[in-house]
Amino acid sequence: MGRSPCCDKVGLKKGPWTPEEDQKLLAYIEEHGHGSWRALPAKAGLQRCGKSCRLRWTNYLRPDIKRGKFSMQEEQTIIQLHALLGNRWSAIATHLPKRTDNEIKNYWNTHLKKRLDKMGIDPVTHKPKNDALVSTEGPSKSAANLSHMAQWESARLEAEARLVRESKLRSSSHSSSSLHHTLIGTSAVSSSSSSAPMIPPSSLSLDHAWNNGSSISTTVNATRVSDLESPTSTLSENNAPPINITSVIEFVGSSERGTVKEEGEQEWNKLGYHESFTHLGEYKDGKENSMPFTSSLHELTMTMATTWGSSTSGAHAHAHAHVAEEGCFTNLLLNANSGARSLSPQDGGESNNCHDNARNSGSGSSNADLYEENKNYWNNILNLMNYSSPSDSPMF
Template identity: 60%
Template sequence: MGRSPCCDKVGLKKGPWTPEEDQKLLAYIEEHGHGSWRALPAKAGLQRCGKSCRLRWTNYLRPDIKRGKFSLQEEQTIIQLHALLGNRWSAIATHLPKRTDNEIKNYWNTHLKKRLDKMGIDPVTHKPKNDALKSSDGQSKNAANLSHMAQWESARLEAEARLVRQSKLRSNSFTNPLNSSSEFTSTTSSPLNKSVTPPGSTRCLDILKAWNGGAMVGLGCELESPTSTLSYSENAPPMSTTGIGENSTAFVDFVGNSSGSSEAGIMKQEGEEDWKSFGNSTNLLEYRDGIANSVSFTSGIHDISLPVENAWESESLRENSVHVPSGNFVERFTDLLLSTAGGDRSFSGDGGGDSDNGSGPSGSGSDQYEDDKNYWNSILNLVNSSNSDSPMF
């Protein structure tokens, strides 16, 4: 479009923000809301471009940002979501309340990526680097499932974003700038958040939740058994085998049981409001001509059907239909992780939270290796311990 960069103006400051600048920005937004970011700097008395102000606000100054060390749960969530979604930091951030995409991205690049790399796991594919023999066995199917589920999640996020835009249009009235502003929720969460967020952006990754059957303790998603169901319309053939027939409708229902006690653990602490609005919700994907045409969200607040666009353009989705995993998803994902770890470093992967048994891997015997092993065992153990008795399959 040939638009000139917003910071071209001479005299605009770059670089680290000073406390004074922070104060000005904060004070202005608290009083007036951000309004137009481009116009904001002048009004707030800042020698910055609007974009810089926006980033400073979304990544640092917003009052709902949690800073500091990432917890084990958060690390685990990031790793799993990255396996699903790749470098879609904003989407990942959607599922990590109070964390910004920038922060997650940095943390991935500086910590998690390196750690995976060290262990011989490709941080991009989440598979062992020397894994050349897995092309035709169950592992590749797992990978395919992950990929397809990523598409599901992608579509859902797309739809959520669209939903909030519509909501924004509807409720254009400005109340409290800190609450009503979509920007306020922009980066850390998908636009769906706060009061305009039926599905609740801070809830667990629906797919994981659905496949896990609810209690995802280790994922920072301590749902207390939201009953997730997967169903197909009667006339539709099973998606995973024959593809989706014309005009057939496949339903993926995520039905929360609205248990009041679901507000537990991390989510209660960090995203309580969002949870509450997600008690009874149903997300529905509708297929036409073999692709998903719409996503419906049903909650106590909204019942909206939205078109699904780009996220469903995947060839694999059209041609192969949706591969719904035939087993507990998280378990299988865990298996994948275990096997990847084992592929290169011969981890036992047998759920050994008790891994610190002093018998290190033969040969190396390095403390670093032991640390890694213990670390991953603890992560995997968390997942394993939370995914039994899935009602899904």
């Protein structure tokens, strides 16, 4: 049908905004709110299209925007979330309060991407460029499974973002403090509008979660999920398992790498992102790696591949029940239903001892090591998504 332009382009100004224009826009929005963006320029006396005004406001003039250099924690957050979500800047931005998706995107393109590139890490796949150790199932499958996982997480993040927006609207007449609360309490569960009880901050780290699924399964129940109807319920659409992951996993915000160091590539290399590689003992100081080298992200992808693979092939509809029945999230993650890469003590055997699952994994100690590395890496990522305690978060 074709879409009419947002405004008549003739006679409208483009390009950089002048301070006068900014002032006009600010003054108008402060007094009237933005209302319809299309109508705003005329009312505010601006020779701009509504879309331009909206972008200027959301990316630059909004009072709750933090400008300036990105901290190392923020960089880590971006990189790790990018590993999970790809170029879903808005989703990433929901975990970086006061940063806009546009700013994050620009920062990625101009700084982080190049830096990873320099380090010999593919900024797209987050794997070392010369990583020859691809899975026996091939890179495409691992990528597909990572993608699937990312989709799931992305859906969650989008739901959270929606919540934040709704909360903003709701609280526009109240103090802005509630926004912060909602923003940090990103889980749908923690939404003040939800009748579901909030999961209390706890010492249950992913380590714990990984190793003690039984406690996790208790947070999943039909009542809670139904309480969450919107927006998180979108997760149950399409290929995503009908699990509210934010209800399933509790994260703790403590971080041993909380020490803020002077910015710089070398320091940066030693932390977070790099950490997950150095644990494997081969990647040092960001220099060209000389193999054997394996990305823990990649390995986890492979570990999860079987789980997600089975999930996506129909079993995912029952993933919820699966967790509850087996009472061990580790099983969900590590129990490879397809024999070749089974990590269970005995193939097909059910074990409630999740440590055993790792220790006795089919390939011997190397798998256990990888298991640990995977945990570390994903703890890093998942810590960033911690909603329970903003003050504990390394970046907030």
